Amino acid sequence: MSNFDDEREANIARNKALLAQLDISMSNLGIPTPAEKAKSKAKPVQPAKRVKRERGTGTPLPARETRSSTRQKRPVINPNETPAQKKKREKEEEEARRKEEEERLEAEEREREAKRPRHQDLDLDTLGEELDDSQIATLRANFELVLKTVHPRREGDPDRFTFDDDGVDQEAEVVSDLRKRLGKMKVVARAKVCTDRIYSAAYHPEPTKDLIFFGDKHGQLGIWDARAPSDAVDDDHPKSKDTKEDGKYWRLQAHWPATSRSSISSVKFDPRDAHSVFTSAYDRTIRTLSFTSGISREIFSTSDERILIHSIDLPPTGNEMWISDSGGSLTHLDLREDKSKARYYGVSTQKVGSVSINPANPNFLLTASNNRFLRIWDARNLDLLKTLDDEENIQVIEDFLTKSEDGSSCLKSSWEHGKAINSAYWDPRGRSIVSTCYDDKLRFWDVDPSFMTRPSRFPTSRPKNDVSHDCQTGRWLTVFKAQWSPNPDVYPHITVGNMLHSLDIYSCKGELLASLSDPSRITAVQAVTCSHPSVVERAASGNGSGRCVLWAPVDS
Template sequence: MPKTTYELEREANIARNRALIEQLQLKSASASITEKAKVPAKPKQQQKPKIKPVQPIKKEKRAVQEAPRRASARLRGSTSAVDPDETPAQKRKREREDEDRRRKEEEERLAAEERAREAKRPRHHELDLETLAEQEESEPLSGLSSTFQSLLLARHPRRRGERDAFVFESRKKEDAEVAALRARVQNLKIVARAKVTQDRVYSAAYHPEPTKDLIFFGDKHGQLGLWDARAPAEEVGEEDDVDLDQKEAGKYWRLQVHWPATAQSSISCIKFDPIDAHSVYTSAYDSSVRSLSFTSGISREVFAMEKVLLTSMDLPPASHEMWLSDAEGWITHLDLREHKSKFRTYQVSDQKVGCVSVNPTNPTFILTASNNRSLKVWDVRKLQKIPAHDGVFELDRGGVDEFKASKGGAATLRAEWKHDKSVTSAYWDPRGRSIVSTSYDDALRIWDLRPSLMATDVPFPNFKPVTRIRHNCQTGKWLTMLKAQWSPNPDVYPHFTIGDLDHSLDIFGCKGEFLAKLSDKDKVSATQAVTCSHPSVVERVASGNGSGRCVLWAPADLVE
């Protein structure tokens, strides 16, 4: 059938419109290309290299044996084939065998569950190195045993300074001493890095051996990391995508000293034996104190309480005594030569005591720092006059307050200073003369006490800080509290280190003199919350952060 005039005209219009659309699209595309050619291309911005964390050594993971899972009798079925023609006697025999098998499997399952529960309970018995390291993938224990043996070649007693050391009659001499120390510490660089512990670093201590850089770090889950920072590292393998300065340095070992591995076992403090440094003490939130002997490689419990979070400890030089503080407001005195059940406790605060410090040159005076905002100086000779009840070395909560109010206890509390907020730490310097405190009111305070004040039997007159330094201490929930730590080296001008929230490490003198701000934005991208210094080498400082990564600050020419 021939097309009508209308249809022919309609098809012609469609063809013209299609041609017009195609022509317009070509022109638009051409114009777009022309415009793009006129506009110069924007140069690509070079991305700043991101700070890479130190890469841990890759090691093979150990196989974990799971406890047998419980299954119903219906799913397990019977192991004996059922004979349709079996006699009643055969059936009874088969059922007895199945019952015996099920009973045996149930006993094995219950035993495995009990072993799993036992593994999660606190450990109060002695532990060897193999047990302490059985869950970890660090260096072989033979290297740790060799390191321990090298520490036994010499005694390293805790040194203390003279009470009048670095007290100058001339301001010029004092300024020269400060300038000399500043020149030694202000150019320290990062010479080693490693992920020493698996979790957040809570505490640290530098071993006094002068030929090594052996630092001990305690983490959030009861793990003690031992880092030989400048030991020659073994070849890990081909890792072409990782720069040399991003690899771990030295060797480290991880020991699960406190158990279970949870936040209830956080290591709050680390101290070496003050007589020879041949063992290390650790206090933890699991209410226990343990000692790891370098001689035997055995960790033993030296003290334990029931559900009391231990926050700090200190040991006087050349003694077998120990002082502990806890979250209930008590301080505890131990004689390490006696059985661990023998101790004396004193309630010195109605809130948590976060720190206790013994005066190294006059151990009869101790410091306490509490959440009730107070820093207190106690006379131990007075505290020890408080009688025990029925021969039990534990006092009621009103014992200290009642004794302070009595005639003979007037000078038990020698001094007190109220901060604006909680006091997180307070420590004596190696001379037993200066005090530095850290508080959540964002200030560091320094006291200077003349030795003549301690020779009296009356409260200290005019006890107030001589210096106040502004310092941000708002660490919050996810960072370890900042604590100003004195250098234990008595041979140099007294100074202390403290982490800064700008990822640096600050060093101050005993009168608040600013000495150095150590930082390296290319290698450190986290707050160095925990710090410690070598007891005999000035140019050595170590620090750790919230992920268990630790760094060693030393002269740059120390790197080979």
């Protein structure tokens, strides 16, 4: 050692001897010893361990066995065993192998079953297996509040908001007033309601709450009470005001398995009272969640793995449902009958992305297909298509629909687009139509209600207006689908996402009423949109990561 080290050791020894002569220890001086330091050090509080449950069933998983050597598991063989003992040992080993094989096969079957769609009734505890008891209780309380009032879907008057040449000034005044009201909407709440990409959304009609339902890519139904009181903001961290989540939300695994095979393609409320919600998914099932009982029940399913359900719609009576799928079919389901009595109609050779029922004349269906045609069908005559079920010649089918007399009573109108059509919907009046197409256009039609009383085909017409709109969402974003505001008391208008991270609102004639954006708080495309059925200045949107936004006036 160096001279410095020698001198340091000597000083330590001299100090210890001096303290010993004075009978003074380190503890008397208030200096903890190394052992005392280790003993007094507090352990950090650990979060409570959550019980791991089997996905899809909610049952606790058994404790995982530790790995051990296979050689050590082998029984020790007695070299002096008799033939009788050997026979007994071999029999026991064979029995153990048979039992182990049965357990392995049972485990594999349970694993396969966990990956299949669930067809049984599911309660809230099973749907919200990641929610604790207090969250389930809060969700039930919200359901009970909604159940206090009946909210039937309101129909619009087909003749309302139709202005002749003498009413041009009145129409301009109505549009100007709506533009001012919509222009006041700002981002007032944000939250990551779902775990994955938002695929569909619906705004509950309860006027005293902002209760919005979102369906995501992995079969999760997110319920967001956007204006519910949230936790207090930490005063020491003012930035948390901009990063905190607003409101309260609950995530329910409505469809299974929790993969992209169960994406929720459509969310609809019961049009009679809004006391239950219907969801369709790529797992080839349709379920309804009752707010009264808290039970999710399957009402439709198909075993054809090539079919994906893309859209559902219900007439105002709520007794029927029309379903569109990737196989080019429409399915009629009477909710008062067993699902086995559903009727199938092949209306296209390619995917039918959406089906919409005319609210004023429920016999008329609107479909949008990948074959580039937007078509209006008379549901009363769709049985005529059964005669073509075995026909494979596409040209023969098209000639029947467009040229024959029987075809004209079935297919009432058809409009060809430049590319595949994402969606097409009737407005609340059953008069206007909006379509969203991959040729980067939004098209608006005005259909005279008198056409629907004629037995012949609708007169040939062109869109009232078409608006350039970037619809190239690509692979990682949900395709844009322009959605009508379901509020029949205001001038008809739509909401649609924009690749520039804004929410665009157009009138039924294609006039831009508002382009809502907030670059400081929104940095993603708001691909999925919906509006409140009775409050004008309310809209919601969701993006590709499961984050959702509520738009409303700041002082509301």
